[in-house]
Amino acid sequence: MIECRNLIKTYISGDVRTDALKGVSFKINKGEFVSIIGPSGSGKSTLMHILGALDNPTSGEYFLDGHEVSKLDDDELSDLRRNKIGFVFQAFNLLPRTTVLRNVMLPLLYSGMTMEERNKRAKECLRYAGMEESKFMNLSNQLSGGQMQRVAIARSLINNPSIILADEPTGNLDTKTSKIIMDAFRELNRKGHTIILITHEMDVADCANRIIQIRDGLVERDAPNKPNDHVI
Amino acid sequence: MIGDLFKETVWSLAGNKVRSGLTILGIVIGIASVIALVAVGQGAQNSIAKNIESIGSNLIIISPGSQRVGGISQGGGSSETLTTDDADAIKSEIANISAVAPSVSKRYQVTAKGNNTNTQIIGTNADYLAARNVAIGSGSFFGDSQLKSSAKVAVIGPTTSEDLFGTDADPVGQTIRINNIDFKVIGVTVAKGGSGFNNQDDIVYVPLLTAQHYLSGNSYVNNISVAAADQQYMTTVQSQITELLLRRHKISDSTQADFSLMNQNDIIATASSITGTFTMLLSSIAGISLLVGGIGIMNMMLTTVTERTREIGLRKAVGIRKIYINLQFLTEAVILTFLGGGIGIILGWLASLVISKLISLTAQVSLSSVLLAFGVSAGVGIIFGFYPARRAANLSPIEALRYE
Known part of the structure; x- marks a missing residue:
């Protein structure tokens, strides 16, 4: 369902040439929970941007559900992100001064769906992500970090995406909340969602069923993992 | 969407x-x-x-120039150099003019029916109406016979009428007293608007000769208003008036003129x-x-x-x-x-x-x-x-x- 073939990404800034990815290939199947781990500067962020259809590779091919993503233009990439990818960011990235419900409905804008349908779906996703019903009409800036990340997870689920891409989802959270959020991801995976988790922390990566280690723009190690629920 | x-x-x-x-x-x-x-x-x-427009169009105002007494200027308009004869001469000798109105003016206390007001009395002739854009609302303005006979008649402005007779009263036929002399009101002018010191609605017009006889006591005039027949004659008329008056006043050097001319264009400019x-x-x-x-x-x-x-x-x-x-x-x-x-x-x-x-x-x-x-x-x-x-x-x- 995801296939990368020899992905290369080169940044050129003036005379300086940086090879962020030097030929990365792997496949991820439906229902997998994969961690992509690597130290900063390893190229994992670049890889995440390409997987998230936020950026195009310099060369190589990336297939998502059979679509060749690297050939798409800006609007087609937008449509792909909306329909196939759910994002969870480190900084939560919720709309400020906006209710929880409206934040979750954001990707449904301009979809032509009725307001009732949007409300219904957003509420389902919020419950699914473990958000208490009483908080649905709260403003986003009145929430705790853990609650914000739950809202972000609910938002990532709204279009029933093929993959959920989580970029350091616990980076701004304390240890206890991190565990709760990671449990939420494990729960989503048990329900059949494909999850790709990008992190630099081994503890977090250890929750996944498979770990891909990136170093200096190359896949260093790609192996199944037996998740350890007690580490975090 | x-x-x-x-x-x-x-x-x-x-x-x-x-x-x-x-x-x-x-x-x-x-x-x-x-x-x-x-x-x-x-x-x-x-x-x-x-x-400016309400003053009158194509208007030339002749004022007496400053008089010198032993080399000391008495200020513009202070001299008594213009006479009714000057006005008559302008009227008879200069072409393309539509009105010549010599006038004397002074402020007096005016009383009627126990009311009184201090207002501007202008002694002039019927040409004043045309020269200064004044219109009669009710009654009439004085004619030639009244001018010649020094008739004691007056035409009053709407503000004066209100001050003396109250609102909505018809003053035509009533009597007003100026300087202890009775005048019969024969007309009221139409309001021109304007306010303050130079209110053209707070005014009393009397025949020129009457004013000279009973009020100022001499034959001089304070100024002469001349209306040119058309805008295009303004310059010619002005130079002809200057020439005529210099000749009549026997002045050879135009810089020594004892009168001055001002036209509406000067004011507008x-x-x-x-x-x-x-x-x-x-x-x-x-x-x-x-x-x-x-x-x-x-x-x-x-x-x-x-x-x-x-x-x-x-x-x-x-x-x-x-x-x-x-x-x-x-x-x-x-x-x-x-x-x-x-x-x-x-x-x-x-x-x-x-x-x-x-x-x-x-x-x-x-x-x-x-x-x-x-x-x-x-x-x-x-x-x-x-x-x-x-x-x-x-x-x-x-x-x-x-x-x-």
Whole structure:
């Protein structure tokens, strides 16, 4: 369902040439929970941007559900992100001064769906992500970090995406909340969602069923993992 | 789709009331100040032009020049050099003139039926009506026979009539007392407007000879009003009058003339140079307001969009197409500028009305100033609301999300 073939990404800034990815290939199947781990500067962020259809590779091919993503233009990439990818960011990235419900409905804008349908779906996703019903009409800036990340997870689920891409989802959270959020991801995976988790922390990566280690723009190690629920 | 766009825009504007309010305020102040300033400027210009026109068109006023007593000037108009004979000579010898009205004037206490008022008494002839644009409302003006016989008749202005006989009374046929002499009122003039010291409605006209006999006691006149038959004869008529009077007064050097001529064009030229400066001043103030307002709007819009670059990045990341992001920001800018523009126009118009009430001047709101002020503010608002948003929407979502 995801296939990368020899992905290369080169940044050129003036005379300086940086090879962020030097030929990365792997496949991820439906229902997998994969961690992509690597130290900063390893190229994992670049890889995440390409997987998230936020950026195009310099060369190589990336297939998502059979679509060749690297050939798409800006609007087609937008449509792909909306329909196939759910994002969870480190900084939560919720709309400020906006209710929880409206934040979750954001990707449904301009979809032509009725307001009732949007409300219904957003509420389902919020419950699914473990958000208490009483908080649905709260403003986003009145929430705790853990609650914000739950809202972000609910938002990532709204279009029933093929993959959920989580970029350091616990980076701004304390240890206890991190565990709760990671449990939420494990729960989503048990329900059949494909999850790709990008992190630099081994503890977090250890929750996944498979770990891909990136170093200096190359896949260093790609192996199944037996998740350890007690580490975090 | 349009419903979504509209809702999203309104939510976004209502979600940050302070930001929206300040942006609108900037636009309101810019537009309102320009409209009010230009309205006051134009009102002042019109009122001055109207005052000058009410004096009479194609008018030449001959005043006695300064008299020198032992080399000391007594000041303009102080001398007694013009006579009724001068006026008659002008009338008979100079062509292309439609009216010659010599006049004497002095202020007297006037009484009638126990009321009294201090007013300007003008002794003149029937030509005064034509020369000075005076019209008779009721009754009639004095004719030749009354002039020749020094008849004790008077024509009074509407303000004087009100002061002496009260509102809505008909003074024609009544008697007024000037300097202890009874005059019969035979007419009332039509109101010309104007106020203050030189009120042309607070006036009493009497025949010239009557005034000379009973009031001033000599045969001199204070000035002679001459109306040229047409604008094109003004210059010729003026030079002919100068020539004639110099000859009659036996003065060879024109710089020593004991009279002076002033025409309406001189007055208009002086006045328009003053109003011109005045208009320039107001326009510069209006221009500066517009500039400051524009910079305010620009600032607000730029800050807003910069602040919202992360939001734009998020919208892109979750898959909203660029065009919808652009449209949303454009709609926001349009709503803000139109809301501010509408309030600004109403406020500027109200301010003009208030100013009109406070200073007795009819401020005129002109369409061009409304369009200019609105155009500049709306243009600045929309360009600086839309352009940076467009730029942000063109960024890759990652860059926009990382924007600090």
